[in-house]
Amino acid sequence: MTFSISADFIGAQNRKAEAALAEDYAALGRQLERRGVDIEKMTARAMAYAVAVPSWGVGTGGTRFARFPGPGEPRNVFDKIDDCGVIHQLGRVTPTVSPHIPWDKVDDYSALRQKAASHDLTFDAVNSNSFQDAKGQKLSYKFGSLTHADPGTRAQAVEHNLECIEIGRKLGSSALTVWIADGSNFPGQSNLNAAFDRYMASLREIYDALPKDWSVFLEHKLYEPAFYSTVISDWGSSFMAASELGPKAKCLVDLGHHAPNTNIEQIVARLIRAQKLAGFHFNDSKYGDDDLDSGSVDPFRLFLVFNELVDAELRKAPGFNPAYMIDQSHNVTDPIESLIQSANEIQRAYVQASLIDRAVLAAVQAESDVLGGHLLVKQAFVTDVSPVLAEARRRKSGAIDPIATYRASGYRRHKAEERPDSGTASAGIV
Ligand code: LRH
Numbered sequence: 001m002t003f004s005i006s007a008d009f010i011g012a013q014n015r016k017a018e019a020a021l022a023e024d025y026a027a028l029g030r031q032l033e034r035r036g037v038d039i040e041k042m043t044a045r046a047m048a049y050a051v052a053v054p055s056w057g058v059g060t061g062g063t064r065f066a067r068f069p070g071p072g073e074p075r076n077v078f079d080k081i082d083d084c085g086v087i088h089q090l091g092r093v094t095p096t097v098s099p100h101i102p103w104d105k106v107d108d109y110s111a112l113r114q115k116a117a118s119h120d121l122t123f124d125a126v127n128s129n130s131f132q133d134a135k136g137q138k139l140s141y142k143f144g145s146l147t148h149a150d151p152g153t154r155a156q157a158v159e160h161n162l163e164c165i166e167i168g169r170k171l172g173s174s175a176l177t178v179w180i181a182d183g184s185n186f187p188g189q190s191n192l193n194a195a196f197d198r199y200m201a202s203l204r205e206i207y208d209a210l211p212k213d214w215s216v217f218l219e220h221k222l223y224e225p226a227f228y229s230t231v232i233s234d235w236g237s238s239f240m241a242a243s244e245l246g247p248k249a250k251c252l253v254d255l256g257h258h259a260p261n262t263n264i265e266q267i268v269a270r271l272i273r274a275q276k277l278a279g280f281h282f283n284d285s286k287y288g289d290d291d292l293d294s295g296s297v298d299p300f301r302l303f304l305v306f307n308e309l310v311d312a313e314l315r316k317a318p319g320f321n322p323a324y325m326i327d328q329s330h331n332v333t334d335p336i337e338s339l340i341q342s343a344n345e346i347q348r349a350y351v352q353a354s355l356i357d358r359a360v361l362a363a364v365q366a367e368s369d370v371l372g373g374h375l376l377v378k379q380a381f382v383t384d385v386s387p388v389l390a391e392a393r394r395r396k397s398g399a400i401d402p403i404a405t406y407r408a409s410g411y412r413r414h415k416a417e418e419r420p421d422s423g424t425a426s427a428g429i430v
């Protein structure tokens with residue numbers, strides 16, 4: 001029998017924190033009431049919010065230089081689902097897992113689905129992978145995949161994506177996320193226009209194979225691993241492709257995939273207007289695609305993205321139904337703690353942006369009252385909504401203080417005993 005955290009243990013931990021929470025919640029309630037905000041409405045929104053965790057995020061991540069596995073590393077996707085289960089059990093805001101193929105390939109997908117269900121989890125968008133050569137693969141993706149100059153290699157990559165759709169159907173997913181590393185490192189290495197044409201031809205085959213209620217999420221990225229040109233490098237290329245493909249194709253925004261200081265919230269506003277916002281890969285970064293914990297470097301940027309999302313939600317923007325997913329690499333922290341905290345920071349940005357009275361903001365903007373508008377937005381960002389987030393967890397039988405409860409449970413220590421060290425330290429993101 002493997003170790004799991006009991007509901008009684010969480011309850012016992014919560015009883016130590018309930019009185020302080022009640023006090024903080026009441027105080028915040030009074031503060032918000034003076035601002036015409038009903039704290040119960042905010043708690044209901046927090047309880048309704050959900051973000052997916054990446055299956056690949058519960059193992060220790062690495063860089064091209066090295067990866068330093070921690071104790072009790074998940075050995076396979078079933079271990080990963082157990083760890084995703086703990087993140088949801090304590091935080092109560094991550095009911096779905098986004099799988100990655102072939103990293104999560106198994107023989108019996110209904111067994112995997114049942115395993116997830118045993119943790120109240122379901123599967124979100126499936127990620128294909130034609131940026132690595134899988135074991136036994138005939139043709140290499142060294143020089144590209146869906147846009148490779150060789151038709152055989154493109155066909156192999158298309159076939160892989162069709163296989164991902166089949167796996168997703170078995171897992172109950174309804175979307176395929178396609179990020180490709182295709183690009184070049186030298187001017188003259190590839191024809192920039194022809195590469196995009198090849199991308200469109202390959203995506204057309206994938207798009208036409210999508211089941212009726214499915215979507216394909218196109219993920220753009222400025223650079224890495226290609227360092228001169230990347231075929232789908234920005235939202236413009238992604239939007240062009242999604243528009244040519246059709247209504248089932250939308251643009252996925254990974255926060256780390258832009259040049260430093262890019263106004264990502266405006267890209268989000270544009271994609272919402274065009275009904276082409278697929279959703280997000282949330283993370284944070286200071287320089288490149290650092291895949292750091294959401295809200296850990298620039299929480300104001302995350303908040304400003306949610307300011308656009310909540311505005312769209314409340315004005316009932318047509319076609320607005322983004323998929324919220326985390327995509328991070330946990331190189332120096334316990335991945336479970338990082339994902340609990342990151343989901344909390346994403347939920348925090350959603351609640352903070354919900355504090356803004358949109359009618360009042362529109363009125364001051366109509367008056368070109370510059371600081372008036374800024375102060376309304378800033379006031380929401382500087383409001384500590386922690387009691388709302390903790391109360392939402394308590395009401396959903398989660399942990400008032402999930403990180404402290406996780407540490408007190410000794411879950412990682414138990415997993416270190418149950419999961420013998422694979423001892424295979426390698427380089428790379430997983
Ligand atoms: C590419 C990316 C993509 C995933 C991978 C793990 O940088 O963001 O979404 O497939 O990370």
Ligand code: MN
Nearest residue numbers: 219254281327
């Ligand atoms: Mn991503």
